[in-house]
Amino acid sequence: MRVNKNPVTVLVIVLLALLFLPITLRAEQVGEYIAISKEGSGRISIVLDKIASKGRLESTWAGSTDGTIKGALDFTGLFNLMPAPLNIRNAQDGTLNLGSISSVGADVFVAGTMSQKLGVPLLDMQVLDATGKVLLARKYEGRGNNLREIGLRFAADLVELLTGKRSVFGTGIVFVSNRTGNKEIYRCDFDGQNIRQLTSSGSISLTPAVSHDGRYLAWTDYTSGRPDLYIRDMSRNVTVSVRKQGVSISPAWRPGTAQCATTLSHQGDQDIYLINADGTVARRLTNGRGIDVSPSFSPDGSKMAFVSTREGRPQIFIQDIASGVARRLTYSGNYNTQPAWSPTGDKILYSSMQKSGEINIFMINSDGSGMMQLTSGSRNNEYPSWSPDGSMIVFSSSRQGPRKLFVMNADGSNQRPLLQIDGEQQQPSWSLKN
């Protein structure tokens, strides 16, 4: 196959092609193509060429964007990343040497150039497969001079192209940290970057969760002297609280609604209630003897997994919201808590305290079959939360002493620290979406 030597011609052809093909369809087709061609052979291998540039400012930008793209792709755990082989371009005319890409076993070649338009970074990226077919050619213009953002936009397009699914880039995690001496709510990007403190209660703030439309943040807070549920409308920066007697514990937003479920005890027992975003109680969901806590909804919002002691020790149950009928999900172990329903709808994560006293993360199908242990032999691993695309899991672990946040792939592989800041971090919720 011949390589087109003129990049302008390539660009014109690709732009014309883009006019006629919807992007998402293309992405799915390519994703499927890569998925089929790689079936059973593990990760997709990508050769990342250095982004070309002219001028000092541009080359600084290019170097930084190289790092952003590599870091983001690496984070997913889905790819083998390799630098361009030395003979990637023919010495005489600088054209691409396709043979060198397939010779290192790569599936995809990524290259680009960085330039500037009136001080604004302009990134021009190309993705080819090993036969030289152009899979993607797109320009990314910086907003202000937010370099990281344009690198992530390209990386997101690349992941969508190769896997057919939305990437985690652009998503974020809310969590609890005691780095100031008090437990407060924080947020960070998917990869632990851009940490920001969201509460300054000087009290105890716990279990943050962001609504599916990104508008509301709900959390438990001791500012009034007891644990109350707070809901902040982040678009208007207005905060309300529920103000019921007793406790309020671990809110979870119900998909497709502006309502969250939380445990209240103002009627005696610790039961789960549905709360409106204005802080009023919509209705009671559970009425079991003992503790009902830690709700997590199925992606269609029709069912809720939760912890109950109605049959003795804490176990995970699933309740149909419309009928109110509940069934027990977990039978192995006698201390199962913190369910997290997958965005794909078929799996539920939970944490189990084992006979050794160690807490570990398990995954089970929503029909109760296929139980799988994801962490082991590393002290306490708790509070699992799915990435919005369902490919990764964030959790807290005391494997290095104090509780810190870790991430892993959805099969339990590739466990690594998410961020290293002072104090303890816990209760992560991967609920900020792009």
Add this chain to the structure above:
Amino acid sequence: MSYIKPLSRVLYVPAVLFLGACCCNKSVVKPTPKAPPALPAPVVAPMSDIFFDFDRSVITPASQDQLRKNAEWMAANAGKNVTLEGHCDERGTSEYNMALGERRAQATKESMSSFGVDSARMSTVSFGEEKPFDIGHDEAAWSKNRRVHFVEK
């Protein structure tokens, strides 16, 4: 043959009694003599915390005795109210412990009511595992942290 059975029974019963007596001797812990009360003993002892078994909110018999004394203090201090703080040890998961701490405080309030303390004078709050009394990571610390703490108001 038939006389062997009664004979063995005759021997068996004292043997079991003897063994039982041995076991009893071993397992009985001598009560440690209680310290003599301080000389000008206060009329009513101040209120003390009560403690719980792991993952339980049931009031133990020892705690019942303490609650009876705490109720006496409440009777002797009619102007005072009390907050019952439910706490847990660090084991288990924090959201569940928040609920468990609440149940411990509620169970304590009910028991105090049964000893004649007006419910209106008692409020409850759960701190789950957020405010341990002892920051240690062993049973010695944990057993002190599974408590309901009495705070005068």
